[in-house]
Amino acid sequence: MPQRTVIVGASLAGLRAAETLRQHGYDGTITMVGNERHLPYDRPPLSKRVLTGQAEPESTTFPVPDTLGIDWVLGRAATGLDLDLGRIRLDGGDELAYDRLLIATGASPRIMNGAPPGPGVHYLRTLDDAIALRADLQKSRSLVVIGAGFIGLEVACSAQQLGVPTVVLEALPVPLERALGAGVGAAVAAWHRAKGTDLRVGVGVDGLATGPDGRPEAVRLGDGTTVPADTVVVGIGVTPAVGWLAGAGVDLDDGVRCDSRLRVLAGGRPVPDVLAAGDVARWTHPAYREPVRVEHWTNATESGEAAAMTMILGDSADPYDPTPYFWSDQHGVKLQMVGRAEPGSDTTVLEGSFEEDRVLIAYGAAGRLVAAIGIRRPARVMALAGQIAAGAAYPPQG
Numbered sequence: 356m357p358q359r360t361v362i363v364g365a366s367l368a369g370l371r372a373a374e375t376l377r378q379h380g381y382d383g384t385i386t387m388v389g390n391e392r393h394l395p396y397d398r399p400p401l402s403k404r405v406l407t408g409q410a411e412p413e414s415t416t417f418p419v420p421d422t423l424g425i426d427w428v429l430g431r432a433a434t435g436l437d438l439d440l441g442r443i444r445l446d447g448g449d450e451l452a453y454d455r456l457l458i459a460t461g462a463s464p465r466i467m468n469g470a471p472p473g474p475g476v477h478y479l480r481t482l483d484d485a486i487a488l489r490a491d492l493q494k495s496r497s498l499v500v501i502g503a504g505f506i507g508l509e510v511a512c513s514a515q516q517l518g519v520p521t522v523v524l525e526a527l528p529v530p531l532e533r534a535l536g537a538g539v540g541a542a543v544a545a546w547h548r549a550k551g552t553d554l555r556v557g558v559g560v561d562g563l564a565t566g567p568d569g570r571p572e573a574v575r576l577g578d579g580t581t582v583p584a585d586t587v588v589v590g591i592g593v594t595p596a597v598g599w600l601a602g603a604g605v606d607l608d609d610g611v612r613c614d615s616r617l618r619v620l621a622g623g624r625p626v627p628d629v630l631a632a633g634d635v636a637r638w639t640h641p642a643y644r645e646p647v648r649v650e651h652w653t654n655a656t657e658s659g660e661a662a663a664m665t666m667i668l669g670d671s672a673d674p675y676d677p678t679p680y681f682w683s684d685q686h687g688v689k690l691q692m693v694g695r696a697e698p699g700s701d702t703t704v705l706e707g708s709f710e711e712d713r714v715l716i717a718y719g720a721a722g723r724l725v726a727a728i729g730i731r732r733p734a735r736v737m738a739l740a741g742q743i744a745a746g747a748a749y750p751p752q753g
């Protein structure tokens with residue numbers, strides 16, 4: 356097996372790939388390049404227990420046993436890739452040669468016009484972001500969260516737990532519509548309001564009004580009104596971190612395009628020994644018509660492992676065909692979703708309701724079960740994941 360493996364992106368997908376390579380006896384070098392100065396850490400707690408103070412930022416660091424034998428290049432960004440020579444370029448100009456490369460650079464927050472990051476204006480992706488936001492939340496008297504996606508709603512729940520008066524502004528009429536569909540998105544919105552979240556939808560944001568110290572005083576809305584805010588969190592989605600690959604010849608299309616075994620495509624053809632995993636990868640999933648990119652924890656774990664297996668087994672590796680899964684912690688309970696809510700899919704409530712903090716909903720399209728969401732129904736959600744993978748009919752039986 357080739358002896359020099361380079362992983363760009365020192366986080367979940369990259370770490371899982373490194374672990375899998377070692378578990379399967381790879382004894383060459385593994386170099387992990389990360390533009391953050393931290394060892395890999397877990398991001399989900401950053402919008403939850405780290406913000407509320409129930410967990411310390413350092414507790415999020417993943418255990419990395421010395422036996423993994425990773426050479427760390429931290430606090431350095433990859434700035435370019437030369438596929439012909441098998442090298443990546445680092446900021447500062449030096450280069451790193453590889454026999455096998457894993458691209459695992461994740462995603463970065465989309466920056467909103469008129470609300471660039473600055474004092475009192477936060478985007479939440481990194482540990483440093485969470486530390487800065489936590490410090491502001493501890494003294495905040497008015498928080499505005501722009502964007503009612505998962506991160507925005509989780510931040511709002513954490514702020515509510517801290518007793519910070521919070522307003523959530525969402526531009527679309529229904530939050531989370533792309534992920535959950537319109538009906539369930541509306542039910543989640545109603546559930547948040549019933550729990551005391553001041554969630555305002557269909558609200559355009561014009562920009563921020565700042566004080567003489569440069570900190571926000573209010574958020575200016577499209578209708579000319581303002582909402583007071585000494586702290587603002589913008590959560591309007593992320594974009595795959597592919598800037599460093601510009602001009603490298605790799606196919607970029609809302610992420611790094613990959614084949615079904617996570618090999619990177621260039622001009623539509625897989626590049627031997629160059630793979631991608633995690634939030635940055637958009638791969639040909641055997642079960643879906645369109646290539647898929649998933650911005651969730653379990654996919655980062657599983658795709659990191661799958662990419663390593665492709666490195667080891669090549670064409671004999673299984674195609675990467677997971678049933679997507681994610682969770683989100685809101686108002687003290689865990690929402691869990693499996694599959695993908697296709698646009699226009701039908702839904703059936705199988706158990707409970709959001710009001711009861713206990714619910715199970717199935718999604719169907721063209722007579723097939725395609726997704727399910729639940730609160731306090733983990734075993735049934737996982738059973739439905741199995742049925743989705745098996746191509747079960749909708750509505751599900753039993």
Ligand SMILES: Cc1cc2nc3c(=O)[nH]c(=O)nc-3n(C[C@H](O)[C@H](O)[C@H](O)COP(=O)(O)OP(=O)(O)OC[C@H]3O[C@@H](n4cnc5c(N)ncnc54)[C@H](O)[C@@H]3O)c2cc1C
Nearest residue numbers: 364366367368390398399433460461633634650651652655
């Ligand atoms: C606050 C927060 C809460 C979340 N909560 C949940 C949750 O509850 N449930 C769930 O399923 N998922 C959750 N997620 C999503 C989950 O954490 C991500 O899907 C996962 O971290 C993706 O892992 P990754 O390794 O692909 O990328 P990332 O974790 O984004 O890591 C990529 C790394 O590469 C680095 N990098 C980028 N460009 C370069 C470059 N040019 N050179 C070197 N390094 C580079 C980045 O700085 C980063 O350190 C959450 C994410 C966040 C931010």
